[in-house]
Amino acid sequence: MEKFNYSIPTRVYFGKGQLAHLSELKNYGNKVLLVYGGGSIKRSGLYDDVLAIMKEHKIKVQELSGVEPNPHIDTVRRGVSICKSQGVDMVLAVGGGSTIDCAKVVAAGACYDQDAWDLVIDSEKITKTLPIFTVLTLSATGSEMDRVAVISDPSIPDKVGTHADGLFPTMSILDPTYTYSVSARQTAAGTADMMSHTMENYFTNVPAADVQAGFCESILKTCIKYGPIAIANPKDYDARANLMWCGSLAINGILSYGAPVKWCVHPMEHELSAYYDVTHGEGLAVLTPVWMEYVLDHYAPAKKKLAQFGRNVWGIVNQDDAIAAREAIEKLKEFFFETLRLPKNLRELGIEDKSKIEAMAERAAKGCQGAFMELTKEDVKTILERAF
Amino acid sequence: MEKFNYSIPTRVYFGKGQLAHLSELKNYGNKVLLVYGGGSIKRSGLYDDVLAIMKEHKIKVQELSGVEPNPHIDTVRRGVSICKSQGVDMVLAVGGGSTIDCAKVVAAGACYDQDAWDLVIDSEKITKTLPIFTVLTLSATGSEMDRVAVISDPSIPDKVGTHADGLFPTMSILDPTYTYSVSARQTAAGTADMMSHTMENYFTNVPAADVQAGFCESILKTCIKYGPIAIANPKDYDARANLMWCGSLAINGILSYGAPVKWCVHPMEHELSAYYDVTHGEGLAVLTPVWMEYVLDHYAPAKKKLAQFGRNVWGIVNQDDAIAAREAIEKLKEFFFETLRLPKNLRELGIEDKSKIEAMAERAAKGCQGAFMELTKEDVKTILERAF
Incomplete structure (x- = not known):
């Protein structure tokens, strides 16, 4: 810590x-x-x-x-x-x-x-x-x-x-x-947004920040439980209350004090929003699993933390870290794109052309300096390509 | 919530x-x-x-x-x-x-x-x-x-x-x-104290306070991991750091906001400290499992929460709530009295006479008005008797 x-x-x-x-x-x-x-x-x-x-x-x-x-x-x-x-x-x-x-x-x-x-x-x-x-x-x-x-x-x-x-x-x-009147689409995007904040904090390289990691896992599990309930029944008080408090706790510092990390997915999403004015939470949902797959392939220690994410958040029981990590990413995709019905790639976000990738990668890479591994411009380009 | x-x-x-x-x-x-x-x-x-x-x-x-x-x-x-x-x-x-x-x-x-x-x-x-x-x-x-x-x-x-x-x-x-120079005994008592604060907050009757419950479970698991490490190696920075931050988080409000509860074990322990000047954390360690067994026998809804405590904190897999609840209490006892080597009953705390039970129960019962069930003077007497 x-x-x-x-x-x-x-x-x-x-x-x-x-x-x-x-x-x-x-x-x-x-x-x-x-x-x-x-x-x-x-x-x-x-x-x-x-x-x-x-x-x-x-x-x-x-x-x-x-x-x-x-x-x-x-x-x-x-x-x-x-x-x-x-x-x-x-x-x-x-x-x-x-x-x-x-x-x-x-x-x-x-x-x-x-x-x-x-x-x-x-x-x-x-x-x-x-x-x-x-x-x-x-x-x-x-x-x-x-x-x-x-x-x-x-x-x-x-x-x-x-x-x-x-x-x-x-x-x-x-x-x-x-928040009772918030649409299903915005509720889904909001849930993805707060989960992204939590995951950005969770995937720190700081060792032995156990209590912070546990808090992250609690928030993620609460979002996974209540996001779909709030979409199905917009006036479910407990669902709206848990989501609301999770949204605040995800970024007020309680998760990052003692376990700082430079966020990596947000800098990439900010470019999408800057160029295409996409909904922030939707952009994060598209990019997060792609980023996870990328770091899993390019930064060995990511495997262990993604496996922990799978076991403690998604209830995956497989004891092989590589398998548990892959399963965790699949679970996250299933939750974002099937349960919450969020757009699952950049095309579904309405982005058709790839002409801005070079410019977006150039700028995003300046911010992607933490969370497992520093991303170069080439890394970001690959991630954005894969997100189409 | x-x-x-x-x-x-x-x-x-x-x-x-x-x-x-x-x-x-x-x-x-x-x-x-x-x-x-x-x-x-x-x-x-x-x-x-x-x-x-x-x-x-x-x-x-x-x-x-x-x-x-x-x-x-x-x-x-x-x-x-x-x-x-x-x-x-x-x-x-x-x-x-x-x-x-x-x-x-x-x-x-x-x-x-x-x-x-x-x-x-x-x-x-x-x-x-x-x-x-x-x-x-x-x-x-x-x-x-x-x-x-x-x-x-x-x-x-x-x-x-x-x-x-x-x-x-x-x-x-x-x-x-x-805290490197804190003795094994005081480290154990301190760990029990912060775990008690966490458990008092955890055993609330407020429904759907999921994020708060998850935070409690994270703190308890962190204490269970690092308490023994700090005792075995007093200069383990990560152990001391996690315990220190858990101690603050256990009572600063983050666990109880939205899920208030009137604590039940503390009022009883305060009487022990008032009459016998026992170490607070040691008194709490003795009383907590006895209180858990008592409420499990006298308040039906306690079973489910104690079973959740067993599964999420102690990794108990039994799906029968009654069994998981009992196993959870046994795990807690094992941790307090074998792993942390805390005194396991009032006699080991140096209390020989039972003459003050009546007076202690009289006063403690005034404070024991939450956490599952209100305790009467007779309830408290029974708990104190069983703690000998």
Whole structure:
């Protein structure tokens, strides 16, 4: 186990009816920027509920709406501009990971006197942020309890993750009933996303991080159990609750403290999203098994950990590591592509041409420096080719 | 899963060489009360290292030494008196759970104008505390990352737990190498203590708290793996590190958020410690299997959870719940009493007379209101009798 500095300062109010805790925003000022996406929160009534609480506590609301999946830097800039011109005190994101990520960089940009894209490409420039609050409506990215935000600039195109302690939300409301209306497709993608975060953390080369590995296995098993239940019965509270809490735990640090690892599948997926605007969780589901097969063939120690993954997560009993590892990958594919019915290759994601592989591999390889083995540009090219 | 409000504000610096972070105390004032136990930190050199850092940062040190296991309220009072007379700004505990618990109530007592025992018997009176810092030297109670303190008054006798958000340490240094000198006996007792915390959380009646249960199982398996290694090879870093982190995770809330339960074995053990001053972890090890056998016989749903405990923690394959549950209890006994060589009954703990059973049962029953079934005074009497 390696040394680590633990700090997860976000307060979480989890469960039905926790929205009332938004009253605490009054302790942080009287002007809030409300950030949300395409308007589903208006259809569900959540928007009205939030405004009522703001009104009750005399908090003036400015709005940044229309945040897109893979949120754009231009949307962030629009939010920063509102914050600066209106003297906003704090930012409240109501939505999923994209909305929260956008709100985080808005909160940082409001305290920065140059262009917000600087903060995306250089984390160290994030030295101050407005307080960030979130109400989660989609279990997936874990942004509600972490220090990360991922922003895209389609004009380059680029999709980049930035991170800083100031990006931890001060408080997040996690009410599983707000995810009842999430579609089967988005529930599947969200489940794949949180499983990917967990697997990225799990496949570390740090030895003897037993408790962390056990936590990863617990989260994966919980996702495997409840993902299909939430799809079959969208209003199953226990399914939505377990998925929601797993989504937060998968990335808030509890899995990686003491067992750090540089993620390898995410950098590749970020290129897919940057070039083709694919749904993040779907891109991860396509790439993860291909990556596993690749490292199993090219990095000997991967066999043992993939076999452990098979036995402890999938209940595989075969004692031959090579066989157990292959079976584990097959189980994962079966779960992603048959049980969750996620797109199983890049073609099913709508990517027809291979013209961007060279460019995507060039950039992704810069980030693929951990998780068993460092991937070269050629490695990434092969993985992307195989994912078609 | 139930609703919960998550907040674990303690910053943890984990690993070799993290002591230097004590420099951060200078941000909280320039007078510290250093709290420690019987002097082992002087023999190990840790005391000198702490004083050197305080000197470097011009922090004046007052001392409260001689904190005993099952710390006494009189020791707390002594610390409070120093804080008040010297205008101390913060409290630094260097030691194990007893030292930290004492320091916590000292920090609260310093901000309270009446007798500190009030704060032990009535948590709600803890409204303000001095900042609390800890350097952990014994993996067991988890006090370094929780909001609980347990204090004894031998004159009554009584041993009572108090809890408040203000009792969370602001920062804790967890360097596994500081536990290299912990004896085999104390390592065994500490392992039993953190396993007991985990099991108390695990045996909740809250349904569908899957991720929490999985985390409990991971911690238990990690303790079962590394407890014996740490005893056989006291300087095995990975063993000490896993045990240290498990001790904190077992009680910091991550296992109980969403799956609350009123602990049942601890209230009984607190009576043993109050009357006989036994080592907390040893008392827990004696009582836990007896309690398990008792609830298995008297509360039907216990069978299923104990069987799950057997299969997921101990690798029992029998598919008959009743058999798997019994086997699980036998495995636990074997681990505690043969592998860890802990005292296996009250007589081995040095308790010869049964004269206090009535009084202990009377008081313990008031606290035994969760974990499967509420225990009456008669239930507790039977359990204590069987523990002889």
